[in-house]
Amino acid sequence: MSKISANAKGALLIGILAIVYLIDGRELSFGSAGMPGEGFVPALMGFGLLLCCLLLFLKETIFAGKGGNGGMAEEEEEKDTRRPLLLMVVLLLYPLLLPYLGFMLATIGLLLGCFRIFAFRNWLWSAGAAVVFTLITYVVFEKWLDVLFPKGFWG
Amino acid sequence: MEGLLYGLSVAITPTNLLFCFLGAFLGTLVGVLPGIGPVGSMALLLGATYGLPPETALIMFAGIYYGSMYGGSTTSILVNIPGEASSVVTAIDGYQMARKGRAGSALCIAAVGSFVAGTVGLVILSFLAPKLAEAALKFGPPEYFAIAVFGLLVLSQLSGQGLLKSFIMVGVGLLLGTVGLDDISGQARFTFGSVDLQKGIDFVPVAMGLFGIAEVLDIAAEKVANNQEAIKVKLRELLPNREEAKKSVGPTLRGSVLGFLVGLIPGPAAVISTFLSYTLERKISKSPQDFGNGAPEGVAGPESANNSAAIGAFVPVLSLGIPFAPPTALLLSAMMIHGITPGPLLIQEHPEIFWGLIASMYIGNAMLLLLNLPMVGLFVRVLSVPSNLLMPVIILLCIIGAFAINNAVTDIWIMTIFGVAGFIMRRWGFSPAPLVLALVIGPMLENSLMQSLMMSQGSLSIFYTQPLSRALFILTIIVIVAPVLYRLVKRLSSPKQNAV
Numbered sequence: 001m002s003k004i005s006a007n008a009k010g011a012l013l014i015g016i017l018a019i020v021y022l023i024d025g026r027e028l029s030f031g032s033a034g035m036p037g038e039g040f041v042p043a044l045m046g047f048g049l050l051l052c053c054l055l056l057f058l059k060e061t062i063f064a065g066k067g068g069n070g071g072m073a074e075e076e077e078e079k080d081t082r083r084p085l086l087l088m089v090v091l092l093l094y095p096l097l098l099p100y101l102g103f104m105l106a107t108i109g110l111l112l113g114c115f116r117i118f119a120f121r122n123w124l125w126s127a128g129a130a131v132v133f134t135l136i137t138y139v140v141f142e143k144w145l146d147v148l149f150p151k152g153f154w155g
Numbered sequence: 156m157e158g159l160l161y162g163l164s165v166a167i168t169p170t171n172l173l174f175c176f177l178g179a180f181l182g183t184l185v186g187v188l189p190g191i192g193p194v195g196s197m198a199l200l201l202g203a204t205y206g207l208p209p210e211t212a213l214i215m216f217a218g219i220y221y222g223s224m225y226g227g228s229t230t231s232i233l234v235n236i237p238g239e240a241s242s243v244v245t246a247i248d249g250y251q252m253a254r255k256g257r258a259g260s261a262l263c264i265a266a267v268g269s270f271v272a273g274t275v276g277l278v279i280l281s282f283l284a285p286k287l288a289e290a291a292l293k294f295g296p297p298e299y300f301a302i303a304v305f306g307l308l309v310l311s312q313l314s315g316q317g318l319l320k321s322f323i324m325v326g327v328g329l330l331l332g333t334v335g336l337d338d339i340s341g342q343a344r345f346t347f348g349s350v351d352l353q354k355g356i357d358f359v360p361v362a363m364g365l366f367g368i369a370e371v372l373d374i375a376a377e378k379v380a381n382n383q384e385a386i387k388v389k390l391r392e393l394l395p396n397r398e399e400a401k402k403s404v405g406p407t408l409r410g411s412v413l414g415f416l417v418g419l420i421p422g423p424a425a426v427i428s429t430f431l432s433y434t435l436e437r438k439i440s441k442s443p444q445d446f447g448n449g450a451p452e453g454v455a456g457p458e459s460a461n462n463s464a465a466i467g468a469f470v471p472v473l474s475l476g477i478p479f480a481p482p483t484a485l486l487l488s489a490m491m492i493h494g495i496t497p498g499p500l501l502i503q504e505h506p507e508i509f510w511g512l513i514a515s516m517y518i519g520n521a522m523l524l525l526l527n528l529p530m531v532g533l534f535v536r537v538l539s540v541p542s543n544l545l546m547p548v549i550i551l552l553c554i555i556g557a558f559a560i561n562n563a564v565t566d567i568w569i570m571t572i573f574g575v576a577g578f579i580m581r582r583w584g585f586s587p588a589p590l591v592l593a594l595v596i597g598p599m600l601e602n603s604l605m606q607s608l609m610m611s612q613g614s615l616s617i618f619y620t621q622p623l624s625r626a627l628f629i630l631t632i633i634v635i636v637a638p639v640l641y642r643l644v645k646r647l648s649s650p651k652q653n654a655v
Contacts, residue, residue: 006583007320014323021330024345033613038337038344041601045333049326056319083375088575091368094554095567107551114547117375133548137555145200147559 008060015053022046086117102152103142107134159281162510165210166518171511174211175519178218179526185219186226193223193241193465197485201492209493210508214515216489220482221516224425224465225269225523228458232261236367236549241425241461243366243588244433248446248453255449260395264451265458266527268407272459273520275411276418276466281513296610297617299603301627303596306427308631309434311589324589331356331590332597339605351565358595360557360570365587367553368574371546373581395451403455406436410459417460418467425464425482426592432460434634466516472497473509 004012025046028039090113098106111130120126141147165171181200186193200219204212224241231242232249245265252261294302311321334345335355346352395403410432417428436456437446446453465482472483490497501509557570577587611617619625 010320010580010583010585011323014327018326018330021345024347028342028344029340033608034611035613036605036608038340038342041604042330042333042344045326045329049323049330052319052322052326056323059319080376084372084578087372087375088578091550091571091574095564095571098564098567107554110554111547111551114550115543118543118546120541120543120547129544129547133551137551141555141559145559147555148562149558150564 005060005064008057011053011056011060015050015057018046018050018053022050083117087114090114090117098152099150100152103149104134104138105152106150107137159510159514161506162512162514163517165507165511166214166514171211171214171515172518174207174215175218175515176522176526178215179222179519179523180218182219182222182224183226183229183523183526183530184222186223187229193220193227193482197223197482201485201489204489204493209490209495209505210511212493213486213489213495213508213512214519216486217512217516218519218522220486221269221273221462221465221519222523224462225266225527228265228269228461229262232265232454233258234370234545234549236370237362241429241457241464243362243426243591244429244457245454245461246366247433248448248450251447251449252451252454257395257399257449260399260451261454263395263528264399264403264455266524268403268410268455268459269462270520270524271407272411272414272463273466273523274517275408276415276463277513277516277520279415280466280470294623295621296603296606297621297624298627299599300607301618301624301631302427303600303603305627305631305634306430306596307589307593307600309430309634320585321589324585324587325593328590328593329597329600331361331594333601338598338602349565351563354561355598356569356594357560357566358591359560360566361573361594362591363553363557364570364573364575365577365580365591367549368570369577369581369587371550372574372578374542374546376578399451402451406432406452406456407459409435410456411463414460414463414465415467418464419470424468425461426595428460428464429457430592432456469516473501473512 025039025042029037030039031037094110108130111133112126115126142149197219204216227242228245231237231246232253235246235250237243237246249261307325311325334352336343336353343353413432414428418424436452437443468483472487554567557566560566580587607617
């Protein structure tokens with residue numbers, strides 16, 4: 001069974017996003033060329049993008065020649081998928097928990113997680129570094145530069 | 156000349172000199188932090204100018220601006236993380252130079268290029284500001300649209316991933332640019348009910364995600380040892396060699412002039428100037444194949460262009476009171492905070508501020524060079540920090556940089572989502588640069604298209620009846636068609652040659 005190329009996967013995914021965009025944009029007024037509505041340009045852009053995705057998909061599947069490289073993914077050497085996946089989870093958890101835990105606690109947690117994922121020394125060093133960097137950034141950005149970080153349940 | 160001398164007398168007071176230095180130093184320091192570009196740096200440091208006399212505050216703020224411009228390029232070169240869109244191009248060859256052990260040389264080329272471009276830009280600004288501002292005022296919606304199309308198509312050509320993939324990335328960027336309240340009707344578009352999205356998607360968290368977070372995720376995916384990114388650089392090789400220096404002269408001078416002219420154009424001029432400069436240098440180079448593999452011209456040209464464009468962008472702000480780019484919009488905010496209304500009357504009502512600011516830029520520019528060259532060694536040492544310590548810190552700085560723009564958690568979400576998307580895009584061989592640029596240019600493109608169509612009652616003739624717009628479209632067609640024709644002619648002529 002032949003593999004779908006990275007280019008085709010990208011075209012397919014972005015094409016789907018363009019369709020979602022166009023469906024959502026149906027509610028906007030299209031207007032006319034002389035009096036364009038707020039949906040005029042989005043519709044042109046959405047269809048233009050969809051057309052490009054379709055062309056790339058067809059080029060990569062039906063008209064794929066011998067010379068096509070099909071994007072980089074297939075040629076890349078084996079990479080670790082566990083670490084980036086774990087990192088993504090930690091990164092996505094951070095904005096979710098930040099409003100509740102506040103900057104200090106959430107950031108210590110984030111950094112601790114990141115240090116462990118990147119295998120920085122041991123747990124103790126990681127925890128120490130997480131606390132130190134969080135404190136430094138808190139002092140510099142909140143105290144000196146007046147960035148208003150979320151306080152969380154600390155109030 | 157009289158005005159400039161008066162400005163120098165204002166700028167060289169010990170207090171103003173001190174704050175000029177402080178501004179350039181702080182700007183560089185914050186700009187160097189990966190993920191924090193000029194807009195972020197200026198937003199973060201705006202508070203530091205409160206309580207100062209107006210001319211001192213503006214002198215310091217201008218120092219922060221061009222200091223952070225330089226600082227942003229440092230992270231592009233050393234860790235391949237452009238703090239902002241105008242450093243994206245620098246990263247292409249700058250990072251490759253760093254990987255080849257020429258990080259110090261790349262930083263030096265960037266510093267000297269920035270200095271030369273800044274000085275060239277300032278000379279032009281001092282003598283031609285009023286006339287140039289007048290010319291920039293004559294741009295109407297068709298011209299804006301032509302410039303935007305030109306910028307995007309040129310950009311699609313240079314990303315090196317094929318036109319179709321570039322167009323797709325541009326399309327995604329344009330789509331993202333339509334999110335938020337419509338400028339004309341005020342109707343919310345593609346916000347999916349989110350109030351935070353009504354103000355639109357800011358390019359800073361998107362760029363930080365696509366470049367900063369995606370880079371960190373990419374490094375996390377490497378199976379090799381943790382320190383694979385710590386490129387060994389010999390400290391004695393901090394200066395460019397003769398060949399690199401020779402190769403940088405032309406691009407620096409061309410970038411300086413090109414950047415200033417582009418800087419007058421409304422929109423993300425600094426960004427467009429880098430891409431134009433890079434394209435120009437690659438097109439006229441005898442060895443275009445070196446571009447993307449660590450060509451010094453690829454650092455010198457864009458770095459000079461964006462610094463010169465930054466100076467050029469001062470023209471409309473100082474003489475018209477209209478900011479054409481986010482950093483100058485922040486400068487305008489700083490002026491308003493200090494009770495100054497920029498515009499045509501600024502020179503008459505506050506000559507000490509107008510000329511003091513321009514004179515301080517000359518001084519600040521020299522200070523920046525003196526500050527940055529000795530610090531090149533320090534910046535290079537960033538590379539020796541183990542990546543398992545550096546990467547989490549970069550994540551933290553990106554998060555703070557994204558958050559600090561609006562003090563909103565939504566921007567962290569945007570950055571994270573685009574970080575994941577950027578990681579996948581890298582895996583699939585899609586370059587994110589056209590997306591980021593299209594996101595910045597998109598709103599200008601949409602508004603100018605709508606206004607042009609309204610003016611012409613739906614007729615597309617407006618784009619070729621206006622001389623400037625016509626010229627830009629012809630130029631766009633040449634830029635797109637010429638390489639295709641060149642390749643075609645080359646292909647057709649080569650079998651004959653072979654046959655002979």
